[in-house]
Amino acid sequence: MQFFGGSEISPSPPMPTASGNNGHMMYIFNRNGICLLYREWNRPLKTLSSQQDYKLMFGLLFSLKSLTAKMDPTSVEKGNLGVPQLPGQGCSFHSFRTNTYKLSFMESPSGIKIILVTHPRTGDQRESLKYIYNLYVEYVVKNPLYSPGNPIQCELFNTTVDQYVRGLG
């Protein structure tokens, strides 16, 4: 059955260009669900207000994480779905891909979550996320004028991240 013409079931966007520019957007959340930073490089369509958008993204990750832990076939001890987990419990996911984008996710034990949305054909971004976490430490955490838990307003961090993401293959 086809609703919208088109022969492909899941049309793919064009191949990523070798020159980079494959990043769509990035979020950084802290453990309290506060969006510390949102960067956008390529996002033609926006339907929600930014606050709603952040909340939706955080909620998605939170639910997906508890779902992945619940589905883990290798572990015996599992609480009910939705029961809060202690730190160190359960497994987590690091990326998912749709036909139009790829979302990569990293969470530090201190609860910092970094989300990078890229072109679906980009490779494993785990090292990139770690690199961004290191940038966060150098430019944000070590900035004495930054108070933890507040949105990041640090031009140097923004430009460094922009530059790094632009170069991602």
Next chain:
Amino acid sequence: MAPKSGDAIFASVDRVNAELFTLTYGAMVRQLLTDLEEVDEVNKQLDQMGYNIGVRLVDEFLAKSNVSRCVDFKETAEVIAKVGFKMFLGVTASVTNWDTEGTTCSLILEDNPLVDFVELPDTCQGLYYCNILSGIVRGALEMVSMKTEVTWLRDMLRGDDVFELQVKLLKQVPEEYPYKDDE
């Protein structure tokens, strides 16, 4: 990537001259004593400053050490002693005196660069000179969801043979959904 050892990280990070570090800390404690006058207030202030440091320092620790997560509090204590102390202070601690539940232990520091050149005068006998360290440990652990109580049991400046820092795990805070439904 595998977690790195304390020595490997210590060798790769930028460091400052040890004497400069020790003397700067000393000058800061000295100034606090002048400003706050009461030794107890200084202890409290050092602990609070340490807490504020620990809250930030934990991210640097996690980013540089590649430590992902610890299965239990025992592993956490070992990692703090062997990797954390080495990375930031250049010395390693040993972990002993576990209680039967595995929630209280002691970190033993035989060498502590903070106290080179220090002698407590008679007027400051109640001072926990290194109270900033207990604050740092408490703050850093709180950021990884562990509420702890950190106290000094032995202090070389008070005539003991080593520094002994007792870390007591009060509770582990589970991750919760931070928004309320009606928001």
